[in-house]
Amino acid sequence: MKRFDLELAVGIFFLIGIACLAYLSIKLGRMEVIGYKGYAVYAKFSNVGGLKKGASVEIGGVEVGRVKDIKLDPEDYTAVVTFLLNPEVKLPEDSIAAVKTKGLIGEKYVSITPGASERAIQPGGRIRETQPPFDLSDAIGRLIYGSPGK
Template sequence: MKRVGLDTAVGIFVLIGIICLGYLSVRLGKLELLGGDYYQVSALFDSCAGLKKGASVEIAGVDVGRIESITLDPKSYRARVNLKLRRSVKLQDDVIASVRTRGIIGDKFLLLKPGGSDIPLKEGGVIRDTESAVDLEELLSKYIHGQVD
């Protein structure tokens, strides 16, 4: 009888540990199991080199969303970056999106600079004003070959 009580207590303890581990995995991995309260917009870039799916989208250093996918737009042959933003974040139609690097050799992320327009960017809208990432290899090549303006 004493053995059954001990086995039950150990089983409950292990079950609670597995539930806590699952909760921490979801929270630290920034996963949304129920979809969350988000809306989608996209941005067109000449180059989004180094930017990856799942990278953060920030406004003034505050995380406001994630990059959902990166595809090639068949009409313009530009990179279409689909963003998933929190519904609490309202963007104007003249917002500027730029690819930035965290630190010298850090990860790339997308920085949004709000505009001054009164017209909101609707769900499914396209951010037209974009700044591509600075390509260090291209800059060094221009400098080495004397093509710097």
């Protein structure tokens, strides 16, 4: 009986501990237990300042994918960002991808504005139209020093 109680206590302790650990890593740490499924498309940005792997990709504020990889194209020095998109979402060819900021100083994410084209981007294809992020410090600088023309 005594031994049984001991094992029960240790068992409960393990369950609690592992449940907490799982909660932290899956819910908060976005650990991908099964792996994020989706198709890859890429886009070239002149500047992706602050965007990280795993950042969300949204259309109209709804998450439709994640940033899978960010690399530099050695030929034209642009940033190549690869996205993994939800297979149910078909992107028109003339969609525009933009790096945006949540709130004033929040996290960077990618927002896609769908185009009107009939043809969808195929897996592995490219989103041609992009917008670099709005650079806060740049804007403040311009505000303070004014444009050189004035």
